[in-house]
Amino acid sequence: MNNNDSFEAVIGLEVHSQLLTKTKMFCSCPNIFGMEPNTAVCPVCLALPGALPVINFEGVKLAVKAALALNIGVNRKSLFARKNYFYPDLPKGYQISQYLDPVSSNGYLNIETDRGEKKIRINRLHIEEDAGKLIHIGNQSYVDLNRAGTPLVEIVSEPDINTASEAAAYLKALREILVYLGVSDGNMEEGSFRCDANVSVRRKGDPQLGTRAEVKNVNSFKFVEKAIEYEIERQIDVVLSGGKVIQETRLYDSKENITRSMRGKEEAHDYRYFEEPDLPPLILSEEFISEVKNSLTELPGVKRGRYVSEYKLTEYDAEVLTQDKDIAHYFEVLIKENGGRVEIKKLANWIINELLSELKAREGEGRSLIKAGDFLELITAVESGSINRNTGKIVLAEMLSSGKKAGEVIKEKNLAQVSDDKGIEEIIKQAIDENRKEFADLIGGKDKLFGFFVGEAMKKTKGKANPKKVNEILQKNIENYKSGRS
Amino acid sequence: MTDDLYRLTIGELGVLLKNKEATSKDILNSYIKRIKEADPKVSAYLYNDFEEAERNAEAADKIIASGGGFSPLTGIPLSIKDIFLIKGKKTTCASKILDNFISPYDSTVVRKLKENNYVFLGKTNLDEFAMGSSTENSAYKTTRNPYDLNRVPGGSSGGSAASVSADLCAGSFGTDTGGSVRQPAALCGVVGLKPTYGLISRYGIIAFSSSLDQAGVLSKDVTDAAIMLGAVAGFDEKDQTTRRFEVKDYAGIVKKADKSLMKGLRVGIPVEFFSEGLDPEIGSKISEIKALLKELGAYIVDISLPDTKYSVADYYIIATSEASSNLERYDGIRYGYRYKEEDGNGMQNLDGLYRKSREAGFGNEVKRRIILGTFALSAGYYDAYYKKASLVRKLIIKNYKDAFGKVDVIIGPTSPTPAFLIGEKTADPLSMYLSDIYTISVNLAYLPGLSMPVGTVKNPSKQGGVLPVGLQVISPWATEDRLLSFAKIIEDEVKFRENAGFRKLDI
Numbered sequence: 001m002n003n004n005d006s007f008e009a010v011i012g013l014e015v016h017s018q019l020l021t022k023t024k025m026f027c028s029c030p031n032i033f034g035m036e037p038n039t040a041v042c043p044v045c046l047a048l049p050g051a052l053p054v055i056n057f058e059g060v061k062l063a064v065k066a067a068l069a070l071n072i073g074v075n076r077k078s079l080f081a082r083k084n085y086f087y088p089d090l091p092k093g094y095q096i097s098q099y100l101d102p103v104s105s106n107g108y109l110n111i112e113t114d115r116g117e118k119k120i121r122i123n124r125l126h127i128e129e130d131a132g133k134l135i136h137i138g139n140q141s142y143v144d145l146n147r148a149g150t151p152l153v154e155i156v157s158e159p160d161i162n163t164a165s166e167a168a169a170y171l172k173a174l175r176e177i178l179v180y181l182g183v184s185d186g187n188m189e190e191g192s193f194r195c196d197a198n199v200s201v202r203r204k205g206d207p208q209l210g211t212r213a214e215v216k217n218v219n220s221f222k223f224v225e226k227a228i229e230y231e232i233e234r235q236i237d238v239v240l241s242g243g244k245v246i247q248e249t250r251l252y253d254s255k256e257n258i259t260r261s262m263r264g265k266e267e268a269h270d271y272r273y274f275e276e277p278d279l280p281p282l283i284l285s286e287e288f289i290s291e292v293k294n295s296l297t298e299l300p301g302v303k304r305g306r307y308v309s310e311y312k313l314t315e316y317d318a319e320v321l322t323q324d325k326d327i328a329h330y331f332e333v334l335i336k337e338n339g340g341r342v343e344i345k346k347l348a349n350w351i352i353n354e355l356l357s358e359l360k361a362r363e364g365e366g367r368s369l370i371k372a373g374d375f376l377e378l379i380t381a382v383e384s385g386s387i388n389r390n391t392g393k394i395v396l397a398e399m400l401s402s403g404k405k406a407g408e409v410i411k412e413k414n415l416a417q418v419s420d421d422k423g424i425e426e427i428i429k430q431a432i433d434e435n436r437k438e439f440a441d442l443i444g445g446k447d448k449l450f451g452f453f454v455g456e457a458m459k460k461t462k463g464k465a466n467p468k469k470v471n472e473i474l475q476k477n478i479e480n481y482k483s484g485r486s
Numbered sequence: 487m488t489d490d491l492y493r494l495t496i497g498e499l500g501v502l503l504k505n506k507e508a509t510s511k512d513i514l515n516s517y518i519k520r521i522k523e524a525d526p527k528v529s530a531y532l533y534n535d536f537e538e539a540e541r542n543a544e545a546a547d548k549i550i551a552s553g554g555g556f557s558p559l560t561g562i563p564l565s566i567k568d569i570f571l572i573k574g575k576k577t578t579c580a581s582k583i584l585d586n587f588i589s590p591y592d593s594t595v596v597r598k599l600k601e602n603n604y605v606f607l608g609k610t611n612l613d614e615f616a617m618g619s620s621t622e623n624s625a626y627k628t629t630r631n632p633y634d635l636n637r638v639p640g641g642s643s644g645g646s647a648a649s650v651s652a653d654l655c656a657g658s659f660g661t662d663t664g665g666s667v668r669q670p671a672a673l674c675g676v677v678g679l680k681p682t683y684g685l686i687s688r689y690g691i692i693a694f695s696s697s698l699d700q701a702g703v704l705s706k707d708v709t710d711a712a713i714m715l716g717a718v719a720g721f722d723e724k725d726q727t728t729r730r731f732e733v734k735d736y737a738g739i740v741k742k743a744d745k746s747l748m749k750g751l752r753v754g755i756p757v758e759f760f761s762e763g764l765d766p767e768i769g770s771k772i773s774e775i776k777a778l779l780k781e782l783g784a785y786i787v788d789i790s791l792p793d794t795k796y797s798v799a800d801y802y803i804i805a806t807s808e809a810s811s812n813l814e815r816y817d818g819i820r821y822g823y824r825y826k827e828e829d830g831n832g833m834q835n836l837d838g839l840y841r842k843s844r845e846a847g848f849g850n851e852v853k854r855r856i857i858l859g860t861f862a863l864s865a866g867y868y869d870a871y872y873k874k875a876s877l878v879r880k881l882i883i884k885n886y887k888d889a890f891g892k893v894d895v896i897i898g899p900t901s902p903t904p905a906f907l908i909g910e911k912t913a914d915p916l917s918m919y920l921s922d923i924y925t926i927s928v929n930l931a932y933l934p935g936l937s938m939p940v941g942t943v944k945n946p947s948k949q950g951g952v953l954p955v956g957l958q959v960i961s962p963w964a965t966e967d968r969l970l971s972f973a974k975i976i977e978d979e980v981k982f983r984e985n986a987g988f989r990k991l992d993i
């Protein structure tokens with residue numbers, strides 16, 4: 001808790017997000033997680049002598065997509081640069097990144113805070129390659145270069161964030177956009193979405209920024225907030241006890257919920273950035289940018305707003321429907337094909353209450369949605385009363401499993417609701433004949449036996465009887481009896 | 487069958503093969519005999535692979551016999567500078583750090599040579615990582631100049647130049663970062679062509695300085711240079727710095743080159759290429775060529791390339807900066823030399839492994855350049871060195887652009903001196919660096935340049951001996967056709983190869 005009110009924190013976030021490309025950023029090795037160590041490698045990503053990088057335009061496309069969605073200006077010309085340092089997981093001894101002239105700069109992202117919407121400015125988004133991984137077993141270290149050369153974007157915010165919860169809100173919004181666009185899988189635990197936080201504190205009103213510490217190794221949303229909270233408190237304590245915050249890199253320890261200083265040696269890096277001479281400048285044509293622009297889907301926040309205002313859904317329903325891009329799309333197709341016959345609110349309920357829970361039960365089986373037209377046929381069957389809602393659920397499950405149409409399932413399983421008056425009349429008569437005593441009691445005032453007869457009628461029709469009709473006709477029978485006409 | 491097939495050019499051998507007057511196997515046998523005889527004196531090769539050569543020659547002969555797929559390099563034995571990767575073959579770059587490195591893939595140049603069914607004779611010596619102008623920086627051996635075995639062949643493609651000069655191959659592929667093809671070609675009396683940056687793929691060539699490196703050819707005459715260039719030039723999707731230049735029929739164009747083309751041609755002579763430091767005898771050889779060109783009807787135009795006086799300094803900042811980064815991959819982790827604990831003490835941790843492996847793996851000149859380049863790129867010095875050098879490079883490019891507004895080609899000496907003695911400059915790196923004073927600016931400006939032998943000077947240390955003199959020709963960006971045609975006309979007049987007074991080898 002930032003309990004000292006005379007201080008404010010200034011936070012900037014650097015997010016690294018892997019890109020969901022088929023191949024690595026500068027070679028044609030597959031970009032897949034979980035292969036046998038050192039099997040997704042080639043001369044380029046192993047940094048063999050003489051190998052040269054080749055730009056993967058699928059990666060550029062995803063980076064530009066993210067930039068456009070984050071309102072960041074896309075630069076028509078950008079440069080790749082080398083960041084030089086030695087480490088066994090970095091085969092070339094340098095990382096290809098962008099330094100001066102990144103692919104995209106100057107943008108913003110709006111986040112929700114306790115005090116309303118807040119604009120967080122984004123300094124830049126640039127493309128770079130990931131390093132490999134070191135695996136330590138006993139006192140031996142092994143290098144796995146499958147991840148070496150996989151594409152990343154680094155997104156650097158301006159220090160516009162003032163609290164740990166704002167930081168979390170920013171990260172959540174950023175992640176949501178990247179996942180929604182298919183740019184990233186946003187998996188923090190697996191390291192495909194990583195965040196470093198630059199944190200400093202100053203007395204409120206002080207125009208001067210305090211010295212910042214960089215907090216690394218924060219690998220879940222929960223920890224981002226905790227790590228930043230801890231760091232703010234630590235720095236306030238340092239200042240209050242008369243000390244000075246030093247510029248350093250600190251690692252977050254989630255077990256003890258503290259940040260720890262890394263050894264000073266790591267600080268002395270001079271990366272000797274210079275323009276990558278193996279790659280020409282990255283020139284993006286207007287056609288390329290507008291092609292990416294056209295492929296952008298409506299972002300979840302905007303979509304949510306539209307569902308509430310245009311479709312009159314509740315905030316909650318809109319939120320559920322927009323969480324998954326495919327589901328939102330399905331909902332919209334459903335609305336279009338429905339053409340106003342069934343209320344939109346009812347369509348939303350069918351998805352939220354029935355379809356999503358069926359899909360959830362099938363998780364892991366590989367999702368395949370039924371055609372919107374088939375789903376509408378089912379919804380219409382229920383809403384018009386030709387089958388009841390419970391039968392509808394059974395039909396839906398069968399449709400999802402077999403891929404059959406609603407009509408086929410209903411016919412095959414003989415599930416059509418009995419709603420013709422004559423058929424129900426007969427069944428009720430049968431039930432009365434078989435249960436004369438109970439019927440006499442009902443007439444005699446034992447109202448709760450009404451349910452008993454409804455149940456009997458449903459039993460006889462194996463649940464296919466339209467309950468509304470059963471109620472009506474049973475009621476009619478009681479009245480007729482009372483008035484002595486039966 | 488005549489025993490001295492090895493003396494012939496690629497063009498001449500091609501005619502014999504085509505007319506079935508000789509087989510590739512005959513030609514190869516002639517070279518094997520010559521190599522066994524002469525290479526122990528010259529030491530041009532790091533290794534030969536005669537078994538591979540025999541397989542290649544047999545395959546070529548089959549193709550020739552079948553009458554299909556014949557190209558001008560089919561069945562021709564060539565040597566390759568040990569900086570090109572060849573699948574399954576050792577590639578050391580003349581460095582201990584790549585001792586026993588077997589390449590798992592082919593460079594694009596070698597892939598194209600294989601598609602042409604060439605015959606691989608072996609890998610030639612060079613200065614370690616192509617850093618040097620005498621081939622004395624090789625970690626393995628000292629190559630000698632075929633004109634005087636006590637003198638250097640130049641560098642860094644010294645092994646390639648010597649192998650062509652001593653007829654140890656029909657032609658050789660080298661690389662030129664600051665003059666590494668042209669200067670040794672000049673010192674060994676052969677033709678050396680460095681094409682426009684981006685014309686030949688760098689994929690699979692061990693990088694020294696990425697923005698300056700370019701593969702080149704060393705040949706017995708201009709026609710061969712055109713043939714060799716045509717076989718390997720062109721865009722490569724594996725090297726994004728290659729350009730989609732139109733690859734012309736250079737050999738066909740050269741064949742048609744006629745002295746009438748000289749009429750009215752504007753030939754630029756840069757005043758900066760005749761400054762102090764130029765051996766006066768070389769200066770007078772170049773003057774003879776000037777006179778010859780005038781006779782043929784060309785206009786001689788004095789021009790100035792004012793900023794080329796900075797080119798050596800500029801080059802040693804840009805090239806060493808890029809090299810310091812390009813050579814970071816030699817870290818002892820994945821391949822190549824790794825320091826072992828039993829080799830000595832001091833490797834307690836990762837830093838120790840890096841330090842010891844690189845300390846023992848790299849030679850002194852390579853270390854000197856890594857240190858220079860690391861300094862030039864480091865925080866606080868970047869602006870004063872690397873950034874400024876990049877700006878100076880732009881000035882040099884502009885100098886050439888302005889000059890080519892006034893002239894069609896530029897000529898001058900390739901090297902300020904003829905071949906120097908082994909050991910003469912090793913203690914003075916600066917004087918060694920000046921060996922490339924006339925060639926370096928061509929790389930900085932991405933232009934094509936060629937060196938051709940135009941005569942000899944007396945060898946001061948050897949009674950009756952001579953040393954070759956190279957003429958450098960520079961033409962505008964991507965005008966190799968013009969460059970080669972111009973050189974061919976001069977070659978036809980000078981007749982260097984045919985002149986017994988010029989070709990006085992020390993073997």
Ligand SMILES: [Zn+2]
Binds near residue numbers: 027041
């Ligand atoms: Zn790869």
